[in-house]
Amino acid sequence: MISRDGDVAGVDPAGGGAGGPLLAGRSVALVHEWFGATGGSENVFLAIQEVLPDAKGFVLWRDRDARRGLDLQESWLARTPLRRSKALALPLMPLTWRTLSSERFDVVISSSHAFAHTVKFRSAPDARYLSYIHSPARYLWSPDFDGRGSNGVLTVPRRVLQGADVRLSRHVHSYAANSREVQARIQRFWQRDARIIHPPVDVDHFADAPAAQRRQDRDYLLGVGRWIPYKKFDLMIEIADAAGMPLVIAGSGPEEEALRRQAARVGVPVTFERQPSRDRLRELYWGARCLLFPTHEDFGIIPVEAMACGTPVLGLRRGGVLETVVDGETGFLVDSDDPRAYAAMLRHVDGLDRDRVHAHAARFSTAVFRANVASWVADETA
Template identity: 75%
Template sequence: MTGTAAGRSVALVHEWFGATGGSENVFLAMSEAFPGADGYVLWRDRDARRGLQYRESWLARTPLRHSKAAALPVMPLAWRTLTRRSYDVVLSSSHAFAHTVKLGSSPDTRYLSYVHSPARYLWSPEFDARGSTGLLAGPRRALRAADVRLSRHVHGYAANSCEVRARIRRYWGRDARVINPPVDVDYFAAADGERGGGGYLLGVGRWIPYKNFDLIIEIADAAGLPVVIAGSGPEEAALRRLAERVRVPVTFEVRPPRERLRERYRGAAALLFPAHEDFGIIPVEAMACGTPVVGLRRGGLLETVVDGETGYLLDSRDPADHAAAVRAAAGLDPQRIAKHAETFSAEVFRERLTAWVADEAG
């Protein structure tokens, strides 16, 4: 089942389309799996990838497009007023309210939703401080009720991880099939040459509090190894101040291009990932390069890292414990690590996604 899902009309729906990140990459992979489908988004950010023919909602013509938190209360209305056109299958990519979408008025439409996470703003504000803002603190209970009520028409859910499947059960009372998101493992495995000498540790991602980049620097200090911090985010100034106080060199690479990131993955002794993620694409990219991962025993790492074979998972947040794991990781087999990463390829994702849609669409 590809393209128009065995002759059926398909609509693909995503929240907002920003500079390409994890959820946007999943939506692009969905578009490749169903190339004849129509695409809908609430709006596209100015720095989003061009050349993609996705239709925007009326929210794109309002100031609300500049504030996701402010727009959240009216997103359910936007998802019910996108178009009068009906489709045989509507497949949403949801991390806020996209799973509540309804298009047209046909009673025969099959609604399916691939969920990155139930809206963290609403259900898991401990992971996302934006849920505690003044705009959302009051209406959160009403929005949670709306989230459940407006999604009763969904015929089937898929979750990007067992972690998210458990949230779907807990918050919405629904089950889901786990389909891990696609990772471009071929690109990261295709770098020329052998892995580097492992003379430094690496942290990659958004520099925001729950990613624990401060802990990454402290682990490197405990391990006595230089560390490269790659990415960007609002914690940059605080991280740079911390870097001045530790004994090891800390190198910041702001928004490195993909080629440079691949080079950094391949040269690192280990990727440090002491965060609780829903899935975590970055650790899989590192493993595709043959680089072991040292992180917390929780969230998506439980599905992506084979403890003792492709990295080490710890319950402790003590930098000394992580430093010991870094030393142990030096003995892991890079080829075994890279081979494991292949199980999260884009091809595997497309096969599992289209099989799920075929099963659910009947």
């Protein structure tokens, strides 16, 4: 069971408990949308799979650069050209999740950010359905967040798909959400309750840096993520310029050229680190004075990775950072897009206790996630 402070008691994080392995003797299916090069949602699926190692995995398709060695059964969509276009495949996804397999399962757990939560096996009418939600599909329900759904000509198709999304998910017995932000969307869009289980972050890897990395001067600001508009890397450059501090931008994406042009016009050095390895990213976190995160995310794994390195977060007071960053203790939150407001807060960053910042990140570890998932599954399948 989950205690008030978020700790888990009575459930083995590896999936077992006092009565033996979790769901012993029952057939289990794990379902994920599409499996690409490992990202946040894929990491959630893999961590759930660690809790239930005997479960059978299903995906719409897996990309060629996806992690090797996983035993995942692809849907019939994988054998069509539609696997190369998520947008074109979208209208067929609800049908695909209803024609996935003729196998029978006692428990079905989906990892969903589009339509995976609508999965239903016709051969298992009495199955128990649980769904972990990264977000109700943004391009359907929150087009202001995702430009793929903001085109006016998509208004009618979007409404049709919204209706299907609600109608085809009524059989789900229990939802889990990755944050309060997503929990609120599930209630608003689907009129369903959800338990909050924060996604797993590999805090051990980022905290366990070589001694030389721990002794860095922390003399630059850092931005990490995909270089796309809503991540606001352009604002990060403005913040660094207003603060008179060097900036390192780590990641990749379609905005690279525009960001490089902007960086050439400001009065501080801006360094671009394209697709750094995890070890290199850890080194960058440890060398930064603080992480800039002036964007609205559902949860936000990057701030937790930074905090695991003792690096405070300077972020926008919206979304997931309200749950991960303790304002005034592990970072500072700002109610503005004015770069001067962020720059003004930088003078307070050095007064934070970096050991306290590091310790706070442990609440979001993979071990805590596995324990919380095991507790959720045990409660909902008892």
